[in-house]
Amino acid sequence: xxxxxxxxxxxxxxxxxxxxxxxxxxxxxxxxxxxxxxxxxxxxxxxxxxxxxxxxxxxxxxxxxxxxxxxxxxxxxxxxxxxxxxxxxxxxxxxxxxxxxxxxxxxxxxxxxxxxxxxxxxxxxxxxxxxxxxxxxxxxxxxxxxxxxxxxxxxxxxxxxxxxxxxxxxxxxxxxxxxxxxxxxxxxxxxxxxxxxxxxxxxxxxxxxxxxxxxxxxxxxxxxxxxxxxxxxxxxxxxxxxxxxxxxxxxxxxxxxxxxxxxxxxxxxxxxxxxxxxxxxxxxxxxxxxxxxxxxxxxxxxxxxxxxxxxxxxxxxxxxxxxxxxxxxxxxxxxxxxxxxxxxxxxxxxxxxxxxxxxxxxxxxxxxxxxxxxxxxxx
Numbered sequence: 289x290x291x292x293x294x295x296x297x298x299x300x301x302x303x304x305x306x307x308x309x310x311x312x313x314x315x316x317x318x319x320x321x322x323x324x325x326x327x328x329x330x331x332x333x334x335x336x337x338x339x340x341x342x343x344x345x346x347x348x349x350x351x352x353x354x355x356x357x358x359x360x361x362x363x364x365x366x367x368x369x370x371x372x373x374x375x376x377x378x379x380x381x382x383x384x385x386x387x388x389x390x391x392x393x394x395x396x397x398x399x400x401x402x403x404x405x406x407x408x409x410x411x412x413x414x415x416x417x418x419x420x421x422x423x424x425x426x427x428x429x430x431x432x433x434x435x436x437x438x439x440x441x442x443x444x445x446x447x448x449x450x451x452x453x454x455x456x457x458x459x460x461x462x463x464x465x466x467x468x469x470x471x472x473x474x475x476x477x478x479x480x481x482x483x484x485x486x487x488x489x490x491x492x493x494x495x496x497x498x499x500x501x502x503x504x505x506x507x508x509x510x511x512x513x514x515x516x517x518x519x520x521x522x523x524x525x526x527x528x529x530x531x532x533x534x535x536x537x538x539x540x541x542x543x544x545x546x547x548x549x550x551x552x553x554x555x556x557x558x559x560x561x562x563x564x565x566x567x568x569x570x571x572x573x574x575x576x577x578x579x580x581x582x583x584x585x586x587x588x589x590x591x592x593x594x595x596x597x598x599x600x601x602x603x604x605x606x607x608x609x610x611x612x613x614x615x616x617x618x619x620x621x622x623x624x625x626x627x628x629x630x631x632x633x634x635x636x637x638x639x640x641x642x643x644x645x646x647x648x649x650x651x652x653x654x655x656x657x658x659x660x661x662x663x664x665x666x667x
Contacts, residue, residue, distance in 0.1 A: 297389065297441040297504045298624075300547040303582040305505070305623050307441075313623045313660045315653050316349035316389070317342065317630040317640070318589060324353050326375050327361060335379060338631055339386035341642045345650040346657045349389030349441050351588055351626050353396040354430065359403045359470025366404075373433065380439050389441035391588075391626075393509050394426060395493075396447045398481070399463035403471050408478030409463060412449075413485030415492060423489070424496050431500040442505040444588075445493045448552065450510040450541045453483040454520040483521050487543060494545045506545065507586060511552040512574070513537040515560045528562045535577040542583065548624070549578040552589035555609055567613065571620035584623045591628035594637040594646075601637060603645055614652050618659075627653060 298307050305312045319342075322335040342350065354376075356362040365372040383390050395401055402409045405418035412419055434440050455461050458480040467473050494506045516526045518533035521540075529537070542549045551574055558565060578585040590613060594606040617625055627649060632639045640646040 295503045296436070296438045299503045300505055300584060303579070303584065305548075305584045313621075313663070314348045315617075315625045315627070315656050315660070316351065316391075317347055317627045317650075317653070318632075319350035319352050319630045320628075320632050322350065322352050322631075323376065323379050324355075324357065324361065326379060327356060327364060327372075330375065333378070333382075334631075336382055339382055339388045342388060342630065342650075343386050345642065345654045347388070347650065347653060348657065349391060349626070350383075350630070351391040351393060351444070353447075354392030354394050355396065355400075355426070357397050357400060358466065359400060361469075362400070362404060369429070373429075376430075380434055380437050383439040384437060388439065390439045391442045391444055391507065392430070392440070393444040393447055394430060395423060395445060396509075398446060398449050398452055399471070399479070402479075403463075406472075408476065409481055410478050410485050412481065412489040415488065420489070420492055423493060427493070427496045428500065431497055435501045440504065442507055442548075443497050443501065444507040444509045444550075445490060446509050448509065448511040449481070449486045449489070450483070450508075450517070450537075451514060452481045453486050454517070454524070455480070456520060456524050456526055483540065487540070490543060490546065498545060505548050505586075507548055507588065508542050508546050508550045509588060510541045510550045511589070512570070513541060515558070517541075528559065531561055531573055534561070535573060535580070538574065538577040539581055542581075547583055548586045549574065549581065549583045550586050550588055552628075553587050553613075554590065554628075555592055555613060567616045568619065571616055571622065575620055575622070587617065587622055587625040589628040590617065590625055591638060593635075606646075607648060610649055611652065614656060618656060 298305055298312060319338060322338060325332045325334060399409050401422050402411050402419045405422050407417055407419050411417035431443060462475040462479045465471055465473060465475060490508055497506055513534060515528050517537040518529040519525050519527040538549055574585055592606050592610040592613060594601050594603055596602045596605060629635060629638055631641050640649045642650055
């Protein structure tokens, strides 16, 4: 891209998110399987109506899985790349026409690519592995193809790899064995991930993306660290981290050249820092960690399930909790965030559309985006 070319999407300048050369803040949604549906059924273009509805609520962007989940979901890409990219071209064009930004998560599920490559999951840590070779090829093909699309807002590596790393109980948390979906028939300790494996993959991903796109933000896709993430890495124990250790892990999990701090946040029960979880304090700490590193904070998932502790569905309690969460994010001045999840039937107590009992969530996001737009116009 030469100096006279227009830049698209979101970039980071001096620690601030920028769009069209202006500071930007916004809240979008996770439209997780919008493209995956098309892979499963070539006639499924339900994202056309989805984009239209999201645009009506002033939702500016979506985060989505840009590929298959299980190895067998990638059959079209492996056997007919022209056919695969014809589907993705249509998806990207639909977003362009609807005015919806896209944050594609290129390698969503942590065992998918190693399984495709016939390697164990720790191959993410080997720069010479077939896993990394596949990653590089897919980045080249996707990023170079859509680098000029105004719909692409940023590039994400995958989903919550950091929650898989340095687990003292790793043998109990290996990827599932589902041979009819393309997984191997057994797992071993070679499928256990360390943070060093993940950090190697992250670095190589970001370096490869920068070969084809020199300005869009690059996102790890990592979640908020586990309450014991630092102690897992340093001592192999599920012991609660301190606030300072929490901030250290946020930095390590989003290394340079990643230019945002990626986290996900939910109202889980349980302690953090050896005390009951405090949402406002967690937001403050994440903002501090981001600011100290000169990177804006991206909460790539947030939301509330309507299932309460005894398994009951409680719409009103969920609505109150969701409203509280939105207020907390807004009070913390989080510059970029995305609701989990839009139009995803497999999660019936979380899925949000403009036609179900959780449509109020889209309305709250619409109002929040309006305030963010008004605030930015006054800067």
